[in-house]
Amino acid sequence: TAEDGHNLWLRYETLNKAHVIAPQGGKTMQIAIEELKKYWNGKDIKLVIDKRLKNDDGFIYDADSICSHSEIGLLYGVYEALRTQQLSTNSNAGGYSAPKYSRRILNHWDNLDGSIERGYAGKSIFFSSKLKGYDWEKRIMEYARANASIGINGSVLNNVNASPKILTKEYLDSIKNIADIIRPYGIKVYLSVNFGSPMALGYTKTADPLDVTVRNWWINKVNEIYSLIPDFGGFLVKANSEGQPGPFDYGRTHADGANMLADALAPHKGIVMWRSFVYGAKHKGEDRVKQALNEFKDLDGKFRNNVILQSKNGPLDFQPREPYAPIFDNMKHTKQMAEFQITQEYTGQSKHLVYLATMWKEFFSFVSPDCLVGIAGVSNIGDDTNWCGHPFSQANWYAFGRLAWDPSLSADLIAHEWIQQTFGQNINEYAIGDMMLTSREACVDYMMPLGLHHLFAFDHHYGPQPDGYKAEYPIEWCPVYYHKADKNGIGFDRSSKGTNAVSQYREPYRSMFDNLQTCPDEYLLWFHHVPWDYKLRNGDTLWDELCGLYYRGIEQVVSFQKIWQDAQPYVDEERWSKVNVLLQVQLDNAKEWRNYTLGYFQTFSKQPIKYDFTGVS
Ligand code: GCU
Numbered sequence: 001t002a003e004d005g006h007n008l009w010l011r012y013e014t015l016n017k018a019h020v021i022a023p024q025g026g027k028t029m030q031i032a033i034e035e036l037k038k039y040w041n042g043k044d045i046k047l048v049i050d051k052r053l054k055n056d057d058g059f060i061y062d063a064d065s066i067c068s069h070s071e072i073g074l075l076y077g078v079y080e081a082l083r084t085q086q087l088s089t090n091s092n093a094g095g096y097s098a099p100k101y102s103r104r105i106l107n108h109w110d111n112l113d114g115s116i117e118r119g120y121a122g123k124s125i126f127f128s129s130k131l132k133g134y135d136w137e138k139r140i141m142e143y144a145r146a147n148a149s150i151g152i153n154g155s156v157l158n159n160v161n162a163s164p165k166i167l168t169k170e171y172l173d174s175i176k177n178i179a180d181i182i183r184p185y186g187i188k189v190y191l192s193v194n195f196g197s198p199m200a201l202g203y204t205k206t207a208d209p210l211d212v213t214v215r216n217w218w219i220n221k222v223n224e225i226y227s228l229i230p231d232f233g234g235f236l237v238k239a240n241s242e243g244q245p246g247p248f249d250y251g252r253t254h255a256d257g258a259n260m261l262a263d264a265l266a267p268h269k270g271i272v273m274w275r276s277f278v279y280g281a282k283h284k285g286e287d288r289v290k291q292a293l294n295e296f297k298d299l300d301g302k303f304r305n306n307v308i309l310q311s312k313n314g315p316l317d318f319q320p321r322e323p324y325a326p327i328f329d330n331m332k333h334t335k336q337m338a339e340f341q342i343t344q345e346y347t348g349q350s351k352h353l354v355y356l357a358t359m360w361k362e363f364f365s366f367v368s369p370d371c372l373v374g375i376a377g378v379s380n381i382g383d384d385t386n387w388c389g390h391p392f393s394q395a396n397w398y399a400f401g402r403l404a405w406d407p408s409l410s411a412d413l414i415a416h417e418w419i420q421q422t423f424g425q426n427i428n429e430y431a432i433g434d435m436m437l438t439s440r441e442a443c444v445d446y447m448m449p450l451g452l453h454h455l456f457a458f459d460h461h462y463g464p465q466p467d468g469y470k471a472e473y474p475i476e477w478c479p480v481y482y483h484k485a486d487k488n489g490i491g492f493d494r495s496s497k498g499t500n501a502v503s504q505y506r507e508p509y510r511s512m513f514d515n516l517q518t519c520p521d522e523y524l525l526w527f528h529h530v531p532w533d534y535k536l537r538n539g540d541t542l543w544d545e546l547c548g549l550y551y552r553g554i555e556q557v558v559s560f561q562k563i564w565q566d567a568q569p570y571v572d573e574e575r576w577s578k579v580n581v582l583l584q585v586q587l588d589n590a591k592e593w594r595n596y597t598l599g600y601f602q603t604f605s606k607q608p609i610k611y612d613f614t615g616v617s
Contacts, residue, residue: 003572005386008146008394009421012039012082022047027184028071031145032078039082047074057153057186058098072153072186079149086421097406103271103308103337103374104404105154105190106147107236108381112166117159118343118461120350121389122382126157126178140178143381144185150401154188156376160238160275162192164200167221176228188233190273195237195257196245197221208250209260222264234270235261236310236376241278248281254295255302262304273337273376274303276311276327280474287492287499288476289315293327301333308335310376313363315501318346319453320444321359323513323523324366326504335373338363342396343380345461347443350380350389352586353560353579354443355436357399357411366509369407377404390582391575394422395436412437427570431563438556444522446553446590448597450546451491451526454482455597463589464596483525485604489532489542491525502527521545532605546601547611550594557587 018040020033029047036045046065053060059068059077061084066077080097109117114128125139147155157175158166165171179189198204198217208214225232239246239257247257258274265272279291286294292315303309309331314322318341328336340360347354377400381387388394395418402414415436419429447464448455456479457465468479475481484492494501495514502514512518513527521537524530534542561583568576598609 003574005391005394005575005578008387009398009418010146010149011421011424012086013041014038015041018042019044020047021045023049025049025071028075028186031184032071032075035075035078035082039085041085045081047078049074053096054098056098056102057151058096060094060096062094072148075148075186076151079151083149083417083421087417088420088425099151099405100369100407101372101374101404103154103376104152104401105156105233105273105374105376106152106342106379106400107156107160107192107339107376108379109159109161109343110157111159112163112171116382117161118341118345118378119380119382120343121380121387121393122384125381125383128383137181139383140181141185144182144187146387146397147182147187147401148185150398151405152401153186154190154233155182156190156192156236156273158192160192160236161242161244162194162238164194164197166191167193167197167225168201172225172228179229179232183231188231189229190233190236191225192236192238193261194245195239195247196249206250207245209247209252209256210250215260215264218261218264222268222270226268226270232268232270234265234272234306236273236275237261238275238277240281241275242280246281253299253302254278255299258307259302259304262307266304266306269306271306271308272304273308273310273374275339276309277317277339279476287494287501289494290499290501290504292325293330293504296327296334297330299334300331303334305335308337308373310337310339312339312341313360316453320347320440320447321451321522322453323505323509323526324363326501326506328367328371329506330504336371337374337376338367338372339376339378340400342377342400344393344396346456347440347447348586348589349462350393351582352443352589353390353392353435353439353583355392355399355411355415355439356396357403357414358437358440360399360403361411364403364407375404375407391422391579392436394418423567423571428563428566432567435560435563439560442553442556442560442590444553445549445556446593449549449553450521450542451523452483453526455479464593466597466600483601484529485601487604487606489530489534490546490601490604491529492527493529494527498529532607543605543607544610547598547609550598551611554587554590554594557583557590561587 018036020036022033048067050067053069055069057073059066059073061077061080066074068074068077110124110126112127114123116124196207198214199207203217204213238244240248258272262272276292276296278295279288283291283294311325311327315325316322380393398418399414402409415433419432455464455466457463458468466479483490502510516528519527530542532543536545564583
């Protein structure tokens with residue numbers, strides 16, 4: 001169709017008027033030249049390789065020249081030039097721009113059968129058979145180009161719940177094909193591996209990381225991978241979590257496991273990204289949010305140099321709001337990466353308009369970007385024509401890349417960049433920007449305000465199920481475990497009088513979160529069990545405030561609908577209608593959240609819902 005959102009934020013007009021002066025180079029240089037020739041609206045433009053500049057993907061972009069140490073740096077400069085051209089303010093031009101992190105990686109949770117764990121935009125572009133042949137190659141190239149345009153330089157192609165089969169020759173051959181297509185765009189391939197692979201594939205009797213046959217198997221496997229993909233990035237590992245095998249199965253530590261893989265990868269300069277999302281293992285039964293740090297703290301300093309510990313932004317699991325994960329405060333001698341979830345598992349999936357850059361910036365307001373060496377984002381793309389399902393979910397992919405390049409950029413600036421490039425300059429940009437910037441808070445309000453968490457329906461995690469309890473499930477999967485509502489009040493006491501999860505935080509946060517009087521409202525019920533009649537700082541009781549916030553969330557969505565009505569003249573019919581329909585779904589869902597959740601909590605609070613709402617039924 002004429003307008004299906006397939007072109008993302010890359011909507012340059014074909015001009016074919018630029019004269020590009022460039023040195024001889026490889027494929028990346030060719031791409032840089034072609035992009036400029038086609039889309040640059042100036043006349044002469046020069047690409048310059050300057051080996052005196054740092055070799056860090058950075059570039060200098062001036063009015064008529066782009067200069068970098070490397071070809072990929074030049075390509076990034078070209079996309080910066082084209083971005084600037086699309087924007088009404090050209091403030092980005094000039095000076096040296098280099099990424100904060102050398103690893104800016106998408107994590108795809110794609111399964112080998114083409115399905116995607118927590119994917120809401122179709123099937124895997126890597127593993128689904130639908131796209132074979134020329135279209136497939138084209139799609140992979142478009143994927144790589146979109147990533148390069150925002151500086152993403154790595155892709156973990158398969159699910160962290162990894163099938164051992166990914167390491168068989170059949171799959172490695174197709175991974176090589178993908179690597180060859182995306183390499184010119186500066187993107188390295190990484191794989192998730194199943195820790196039990198050698199045993200599961202029938203080569204060894206054990207997967208014990210200290211067993212010589214196991215170690216040799218991994219060394220040989222890694223060598224085989226590098227013979228196919230010389231610039232292979234490395235492994236991502238989820239071990240001893242949610243049923244995945246790991247070193248604990250053999251009485252070994254996470255460090256034993258990670259280091260074994262690291263040793264196999266080191267001669268090739270590959271890395272291991274070892275996830276700290278571990279619960280239900282050694283510290284089973286303990287408050288789940290404390291388990292990651294308790295599993296890893298004694299191992300600080302024991303990992304090889306090419307191991308990076310990868311942790312989710314919060315200590316639980318990608319909730320609409322969580323306090324930051326305290327593991328970032330504590331592992332002083334271990335390299336760390338943050339894992340953000342671009343795919344909206346717990347924020348309305350591809351049906352709700354929720355712009356996540358504000359959430360990620362909130363994380364960075366607690367965790368300094370300086371204590372990380374890289375950043376990973378769980379991708380939201382699939383083989384849907386528009387890549388991400390919801391047209392506005394594309395903004396989350398965009399924002400992830402921009403923040404991975406420069407975490408000091410504001411959520412506001414990134415939103416405006418995205419709006420102008422995606423919808424042009426005539427749209428009611430400020431209203432749309434406000435909508436995006438307030439959308440995450442709206443989602444928190446209508447789903448689980450005041451620090452409530454994990455009130456989600458089992459398994460699919462889309463709608464509400466605050467009363468959820470199943471004896472056959474681990475208690476950490478049951479919503480009732482998290483809100484602990486009773487006749488006295490609601491919330492999870494993690495203060496020093498409760499599970500003492502606050503003790504994992506650095507000051508001033510430890511004391512601030514511990515004390516009911518100083519704990520920020522946004523985290524109140526995360527850290528405290530609070531009486532229904534407790535008076536909040538604004539004078540309202542907890543119950544009244546809770547009700548008010550559910551209504552506020554709904555009113556926000558109503559205001560988004562108004563803003564979108566006003567945008568109609570500036571947006572093509574197809575994307576406009578799609579968003580319009582989805583906003584109605586979002587509103588209906590928000591009401592369902594309010595009705596179900598407040599209705600259920602009311603059975604404990606025994607108080608009326610007094611909120612004087614303005615006509616939202
Ligand atoms: C969440 C998600 C799972 C995923 C897990 C992980 O629990 O629901 O699908 O596998 O996170 O990050 O490993």
